[in-house]
Amino acid sequence: MDHKPQFPFFDVSRQFGPLKSQVLEKFAELLEKQSFVLGETVTRFEKDMAEWIGVKHAITVANGTDSLTVAIRALGIGHGDEVITTPFSFFASTGSIMLNGATPIFVDIEPKTYNIDPALIEKAITKKTKAILPVHLYGQCADMDAILAIAKKHNLFVIEDFAQSIGATYKGKQAGTMGNVGCTSFYPTKNLGGAGEGGLISTNDDQLAEKIKMIRVHGSGRRYIHEVLGTNSRMNALQVAYLQVKLPHLKSWMASRQKIADRYMSELRPLTDRGLVLPTIQEGRNHVWNQFVVRVPHREELQKKLLALGVPTDVYYPLTIPQQKVLRGVSAETGWLEAEKAAKVVMALPIFPELKKEEQDLVIQALHKTLTQES
Ligand SMILES: *Cc1c(COP(=O)(O)O)cnc(C)c1O
Numbered sequence: 001m002d003h004k005p006q007f008p009f010f011d012v013s014r015q016f017g018p019l020k021s022q023v024l025e026k027f028a029e030l031l032e033k034q035s036f037v038l039g040e041t042v043t044r045f046e047k048d049m050a051e052w053i054g055v056k057h058a059i060t061v062a063n064g065t066d067s068l069t070v071a072i073r074a075l076g077i078g079h080g081d082e083v084i085t086t087p088f089s090f091f092a093s094t095g096s097i098m099l100n101g102a103t104p105i106f107v108d109i110e111p112k113t114y115n116i117d118p119a120l121i122e123k124a125i126t127k128k129t130k131a132i133l134p135v136h137l138y139g140q141c142a143d144m145d146a147i148l149a150i151a152k153k154h155n156l157f158v159i160e161d162f163a164q165s166i167g168a169t170y171k172g173k174q175a176g177t178m179g180n181v182g183c184t185s186f187y188p189t190k191n192l193g194g195a196g197e198g199g200l201i202s203t204n205d206d207q208l209a210e211k212i213k214m215i216r217v218h219g220s221g222r223r224y225i226h227e228v229l230g231t232n233s234r235m236n237a238l239q240v241a242y243l244q245v246k247l248p249h250l251k252s253w254m255a256s257r258q259k260i261a262d263r264y265m266s267e268l269r270p271l272t273d274r275g276l277v278l279p280t281i282q283e284g285r286n287h288v289w290n291q292f293v294v295r296v297p298h299r300e301e302l303q304k305k306l307l308a309l310g311v312p313t314d315v316y317y318p319l320t321i322p323q324q325k326v327l328r329g330v331s332a333e334t335g336w337l338e339a340e341k342a343a344k345v346v347m348a349l350p351i352f353p354e355l356k357k358e359e360q361d362l363v364i365q366a367l368h369k370t371l372t373q374e375s
Contacts, residue, residue: 027238036236052250058200060235062198070231078102083097083131083159084125087106087108087320088339090164093135098330107336112282114346118142125150132156133158134158135163136162138165139164140288148179183201186198194242196239263364271371276367302347309362309369314347
């Protein structure tokens with residue numbers, strides 16, 4: 001029998017509703033001006049974002065993947081170089097390394113945070129290592145003090161992928177401000193989601209910022225003068241205007257996600273006796289809940305039972321990156337035990353700022369029902 005969820009796993013339209021007239025007004029203005037590429041709207045937004053994140057430079061690019069590929073290119077990383085990264089992430093964190101001709105070197109994750117385990121990084125460093133690329137997965141920062149200390153000792157760059165963690169903090173510092181460069185995405189499912197594709201690079205390094213700005217316009221600082229090899233990666237001004245309307249609400253949306261996470265945490269706690277493992281938030285960090293991910297027994301069976309009760313769930317990610325076909329010949333397929341274990345048992349519950357109280361109730365009740373039935 002085919003079951004349908006009683007509500008969507010994620011629904012952006014609920015966020016758009018109250019902002020619609022404001023967005024349309026901004027769009028009309030830009031359409032009148034026919035100003036879509038860089039220009040005033042984009043510059044203004046980059047200033048606002050830099051201030052929001054707490055960084056000197058915020059540079060918009062076409063999407064989150066480009067934020068990584070452009071940043072890696074700007075650091076001069078390419079053929080023959082190695083970049084240490086996590087095997088458990090959305091593919092872009094590794095794809096961006098490979099697109100620059102460099103080799104990803106995977107280091108296993110900490111089972112509690114699902115982030116790269118700093119204790120294993122030094123063993124992976126070789127003469128070819130140029131950078132460490134931690135991903136702040138699901139909404140919680142990786143262990144940045146440890147990562148930055150290793151990077152300093154071995155003279156490596158740190159590239160933070162904070163696509164899922166805008167606004168997350170580590171010992172009072174914001175994601176995207178701790179490494180040499182931070183890369184994030186405005187894909188609609190992210191915590192600050194646009195009307196399509198968008199990305200942003202953050203840095204405190206003036207020279208690097210200049211290089212990044214050149215790379216997004218074919219390596220050209222002045223018109224038709226090309227100094228380095230770049231690409232075309234700019235965020236459309238309509239997209240920027242949409243995010244400009246949303247940005248003032250981000251803090252309150254973060255609080256709404258937190259409230260839902262708090263409920264899940266307390267009301268699902270009894271199920272830890274039934275094999276459910278709740279997220280762990282490490283000392284000195286917060287969690288911005290791009291995803292609320294639990295470990296569960298008999299995942300596929302449980303997902304079906306939950307769906308039969310109207311509750312949608314999802315899996316981020318069912319395979320580790322080294323297990324992907326495109327990594328053949330680049331990396332061994334297995335050898336990252338914690339990542340491989342996580343890929344088999346993680347399950348994400350619906351969480352977004354506009355998720356209704358009744359919908360949260362349904363998630364909680366359905367999990368109680370299915371998990372207490374099981375044994
Ligand atoms: C979404 C995401 C990206 C890429 O962003 P796009 O805008 O989809 O290209 C990179 N890394 C992580 C961890 C992501 O979740």
